[in-house]
Amino acid sequence: MRHPLLEVRSLTTHFFTEDGIVRAVEDVSFEIYPGEILCLVGESGCGKSVTGLSILKLIPIPPGQIVRGEILFNGRDLLKLSEKEMEGVRGNEISMIFQEPMTSLNPVFTIGDQIMEAIQLHQKLNKRDARKKAIEMLDRVKIPSPEKRIDSYPHQLSGGMRQRAMIAMALSCQPKLLIADEPTTALDVTIQAEVLRLLREIQREMEMSVMLITHDLGVVSEVGDRVAVMYAGRIVEYGPIEDIFHEMRHPYTRGLLESIPQLEVKKTRLNAIPGQVPNPLNLPEGCKFHPRCPLRIEDCRREEPPLFEVKEGHYSRCLRWKECR
Amino acid sequence: MNERGMTSQIKFFWKYFKRNRLAVGGLTIILIIFIVAGTAPFLAPYDPGKTDVSLKLKPPSLKHYLGTDQLGRDVFSRMLYGARISLSVGFVAVGISIFIGILVGAIAGYYGRWVDSLLMRLVDIMFCFPTFFLILTVVALLGPSIFNIMVIIGLTSWMGTARFVRAEFLSLKERDFVQAARALGLNDRRIIFRHILPNALAPVFVTATLDVATAILVEAGLSFLGFGVQPPAPSWGNILTEGRTYIFDAWWLTVFPGLAILLTVLSFNLVGEGLRDSLDPRLRGRR
Amino acid sequence: MARFLFRRLLQLLFTLIGISILSWIIITQAPGSPIALTMDPKVSPKIIEQMEKNYDLDKPIYQQYFLWLKKLFTGKLYSFKDGRPVLEKIAERIWNTLLLNLVATLIIFSLAIPLGVFSARRPYSFLDNLGTFGAYLGLSIPGFWLAYLVILATVKLFGYPVLGLRSFVIEGLSTPEIVLDRIWHLLLPASIMAIHGIAGLSRYTRSSMLEVVRQDYIRTAKSKGLSEEVVYYKHALRNALLPIITLFGFLIPGLIGGSIIMESVFAWPGIGRLAYQAVLARDYPVVMTILTISAVLTLIGNFIADLLYGVADPRIRYQ
Numbered sequence: 001m002r003h004p005l006l007e008v009r010s011l012t013t014h015f016f017t018e019d020g021i022v023r024a025v026e027d028v029s030f031e032i033y034p035g036e037i038l039c040l041v042g043e044s045g046c047g048k049s050v051t052g053l054s055i056l057k058l059i060p061i062p063p064g065q066i067v068r069g070e071i072l073f074n075g076r077d078l079l080k081l082s083e084k085e086m087e088g089v090r091g092n093e094i095s096m097i098f099q100e101p102m103t104s105l106n107p108v109f110t111i112g113d114q115i116m117e118a119i120q121l122h123q124k125l126n127k128r129d130a131r132k133k134a135i136e137m138l139d140r141v142k143i144p145s146p147e148k149r150i151d152s153y154p155h156q157l158s159g160g161m162r163q164r165a166m167i168a169m170a171l172s173c174q175p176k177l178l179i180a181d182e183p184t185t186a187l188d189v190t191i192q193a194e195v196l197r198l199l200r201e202i203q204r205e206m207e208m209s210v211m212l213i214t215h216d217l218g219v220v221s222e223v224g225d226r227v228a229v230m231y232a233g234r235i236v237e238y239g240p241i242e243d244i245f246h247e248m249r250h251p252y253t254r255g256l257l258e259s260i261p262q263l264e265v266k267k268t269r270l271n272a273i274p275g276q277v278p279n280p281l282n283l284p285e286g287c288k289f290h291p292r293c294p295l296r297i298e299d300c301r302r303e304e305p306p307l308f309e310v311k312e313g314h315y316s317r318c319l320r321w322k323e324c325r
Numbered sequence: 326m327n328e329r330g331m332t333s334q335i336k337f338f339w340k341y342f343k344r345n346r347l348a349v350g351g352l353t354i355i356l357i358i359f360i361v362a363g364t365a366p367f368l369a370p371y372d373p374g375k376t377d378v379s380l381k382l383k384p385p386s387l388k389h390y391l392g393t394d395q396l397g398r399d400v401f402s403r404m405l406y407g408a409r410i411s412l413s414v415g416f417v418a419v420g421i422s423i424f425i426g427i428l429v430g431a432i433a434g435y436y437g438r439w440v441d442s443l444l445m446r447l448v449d450i451m452f453c454f455p456t457f458f459l460i461l462t463v464v465a466l467l468g469p470s471i472f473n474i475m476v477i478i479g480l481t482s483w484m485g486t487a488r489f490v491r492a493e494f495l496s497l498k499e500r501d502f503v504q505a506a507r508a509l510g511l512n513d514r515r516i517i518f519r520h521i522l523p524n525a526l527a528p529v530f531v532t533a534t535l536d537v538a539t540a541i542l543v544e545a546g547l548s549f550l551g552f553g554v555q556p557p558a559p560s561w562g563n564i565l566t567e568g569r570t571y572i573f574d575a576w577w578l579t580v581f582p583g584l585a586i587l588l589t590v591l592s593f594n595l596v597g598e599g600l601r602d603s604l605d606p607r608l609r610g611r612r
Numbered sequence: 613m614a615r616f617l618f619r620r621l622l623q624l625l626f627t628l629i630g631i632s633i634l635s636w637i638i639i640t641q642a643p644g645s646p647i648a649l650t651m652d653p654k655v656s657p658k659i660i661e662q663m664e665k666n667y668d669l670d671k672p673i674y675q676q677y678f679l680w681l682k683k684l685f686t687g688k689l690y691s692f693k694d695g696r697p698v699l700e701k702i703a704e705r706i707w708n709t710l711l712l713n714l715v716a717t718l719i720i721f722s723l724a725i726p727l728g729v730f731s732a733r734r735p736y737s738f739l740d741n742l743g744t745f746g747a748y749l750g751l752s753i754p755g756f757w758l759a760y761l762v763i764l765a766t767v768k769l770f771g772y773p774v775l776g777l778r779s780f781v782i783e784g785l786s787t788p789e790i791v792l793d794r795i796w797h798l799l800l801p802a803s804i805m806a807i808h809g810i811a812g813l814s815r816y817t818r819s820s821m822l823e824v825v826r827q828d829y830i831r832t833a834k835s836k837g838l839s840e841e842v843v844y845y846k847h848a849l850r851n852a853l854l855p856i857i858t859l860f861g862f863l864i865p866g867l868i869g870g871s872i873i874m875e876s877v878f879a880w881p882g883i884g885r886l887a888y889q890a891v892l893a894r895d896y897p898v899v900m901t902i903l904t905i906s907a908v909l910t911l912i913g914n915f916i917a918d919l920l921y922g923v924a925d926p927r928i929r930y931q
Contacts, residue, residue: 572764
């Protein structure tokens with residue numbers, strides 16, 4: 001059995017707002033193995049981004065707070081590290097890229113400056129070597145004429161190019177884990193595919209692990225190894241990609257899959273999940289999905305179901321997982 | 326906007342406003358000054374204009390709470406009446422400036438194109454003049470009466486409001502409800518005043534409150550230079566100015582009117598900032 | 613950048629013309645203007661003659677404007693009071709005013725920006741709230757009143773007021789003492805003039821910082837492992853300071869208004885005091901020239917601020 005690179009245990013992150021406590025992430029556990037891509041999937045507001053930010057301890061405190069849990073990275077609990085030690089992890093061992101390439105780069109520094117900053121900080125290179133390395137990274141993410149582009153400001157690049165520069169920046173210190181928060185959502189469809197392919201390619205070359213946060217099951221099916229489906233701050237189904245796509249055991253996963261428009265299957269209309277995402281300040285009792293669930297029974301109202309093991313490595317948080325296909 | 330929506334908006338606003346203790350303190354002080362100004366004839370122990378040279382320059386005592394001035398007039402009574410003048414100058418001047426500002430801003434923002442360019446250049450030009458010096462010059466030309474002072478302050482301080490209102494109009498006129506009103510064939514005046522303006526008023530309230538503070542300071546500054554509300558009418562500015570001749574013998578003539586101006590201006594500034602915080606949705610819920 | 617520059621220059625020209633027309637209207641067309649005085653039998657014929665010479669009252673109205681403009685810039689306007697050229701009177705005093713305003717501006721920027729940055733670091737903490745209250749106090753205090761209290765205090769402390777460019781009696785003082793005396797006479801009014809600016813600018817800096825630290829690129833900078841100090845003082849500050857550059861021009865009108873009062877209180881021989889004396893003496897050529905020059909100075913200040921902004925912000929520099 002391989003050892004996981006990252007083990008998240010019972011992670012619980014709350015936001016203490018003046019309107020009440022937002023339980024953004026509740027008792028979330030998963031692991032990421034070396035060299036794999038784990039996809040965290042769910043609708044917006046389900047807590048997937050907060051999970052990603054919690055791993056790097058980047059949630060704004062206050063109002064946010066990681067209430068409990070463990071985040072073991074190579075056996076070290078990141079939650080027990082000091083801020084100084086955490087700075088040594090960020091951008092060095094674990095990197096992150098974000099959704100909006102338009103706003104995620106600092107407009108007053110060149111992309112070269114921004115890439116070199118991380119290299120100089122973590123690898124203690126001098127300015128000349130750091131620049132060389134930055135050009136190398138830009139080349140690696142397939143930015144044309146990198147020795148010229150390195151002196152560009154973010155606004156001089158297209159969205160796709162900016163996201164490539166973000167990736168170059170995140171990968172410049174050869175991290176073992178990359179957290180990619182909706183990296184392609186803001187891009188054009190054709191560019192989405194290119195950036196995704198690039199990510200997959202580099203991930204294989206560098207034998208890096210990736211935690212890919214997305215709402216797009218199309219993206220998941222293209223690059224994912226394993227999938228964790230989140231709903232209202234909880235993981236509701238978790239398993240290898242083939243199982244999730246072909247033998248899903250949770251009505252929410254099924255609803256998500258059915259709502260993707262599929263070309264090969266002729267359908268007269270898209271099956272959207274009925275009802276709405278629950279208000280995070282006022283979650284329903286019992287199973288958080290029961291108000292929208294076609295399979296709900298009386299017991300679903302009463303208490304939150306645990307994660308049932310469907311088979312080795314595949315779990316579902318549904319009382320009726322056996323009947324859900 | 327229906328009446329229920331309005332009430333709930335006010336409730337919502339109050340919920341955030343009351344959390345800002347400085348602003349609530351400021352509002353309390355403003356209310357007190359208002360009451361004092363309104364009931365000055367009942368509160369004042371003496372006639373503010375009654376002179377008695379035998380009582381001149383007496384320090385504060387139980388008989389004269391804030392002492393007497395060079396003509397033996399009761400400073401406390403004069404200060405109470407002075408509140409009326411300061412508040413009137415502040416509110417009337419700002420009323421004029423808000424009226425012009427809304428008109429110019431609404432026309433510029435609603436019609437756009439060359440009308441907008443022309444009016445905004447006018448705003449730029451007005452902004453270049455040092456307002457206080459301009460006011461002083463024009464007051465000197467026209468003669469310092471309370472009416473002239475109010476009008477001139479109003480005529481020279483509308484530019485900020487105009488800019489705000491224009492910006493609001495530029496974004497609001499693209500919204501669905503305005504497009505719908507246009508499609509229905511409503512005339513421009515109705516669209517501007519009934520449909521857009523009520524939605525653009527929040528920042529106007531904020532600038533108006535802050536401008537009252539500025540107007541009171543400007544009047545005090547004019548009084549100091551001898552071009553404010555003219556004696557014997559008691560304004561805080563001219564009580565202070567008359568008192569400065571006796572600054573070494575009668576400190577109370579300088580200190581108390583100054584404190585009154587400071588406290589009033591401070592209160593309006595605090596309330597203005599409190600309004601800004603609670604009306605700006607981006608700032609909400611951050612404390 | 614070239615297009616940006618061209619548009620700004622065009623606007624500058626347009627505004628300049630607007631300023632001169634407005635100034636001219638105030639002096640010649642407004643009710644109560646000196647032109648109206650020429651009808652007044654109480655005004656001495658000497659002054660009326662002066663006015664006709666200054667404003668070319670015998671010419672058609674549009675020519676009056678252009679002739680006035682020409683005279684304004686060639687120094688052919690003469691003071692009503694002593695008949696001297698207005699520009700000459702201004703020239704001999706303007707350096708004192710520029711010095712006072714320069715020192716006030718330096719005080720404003722060097723105190724307000726660190727204060728604002730510091731306040732924004734821990735928003736709504738005790739020190740930030742104290743700063744907020746202090747800033748409102750600074751915005752609300754009548755400058756001349758504070759100046760009087762300060763003069764009162766210096767008299768009580770030293771036995772003589774701090775007025776003018778230097779102490780009245782300097783015999784028997786050594787050179788360093790004379791220099792210190794000059795600095796002291798400069799710093800006192802400059803500091804009081806700076807109070808409004810410090811209060812306003814520190815608030816502006818604070819809210820600019822608070823706005824910037826919420827941006828996505830700040831999170832990106834943190835995710836690289838940069839320390840909080842580097843994120844705050846490098847990534848956030850650079851962005852927050854950009855809009856502050858444009859405020860440089862806006863400070864000028866406030867400072868000129870302040871000069872009038874402060875120079876009068878501290879008997880500082882600058883154009884602010886000259887302006888006030890001219891207002892008192894109804895010496896309109898002097899008043900209007902100073903008013904027009906102030907507006908033009910403000911305009912130029914704004915233009916320079918815009919240029920600096922264009923240079924500092926790469927989004928405009930490389931357009």
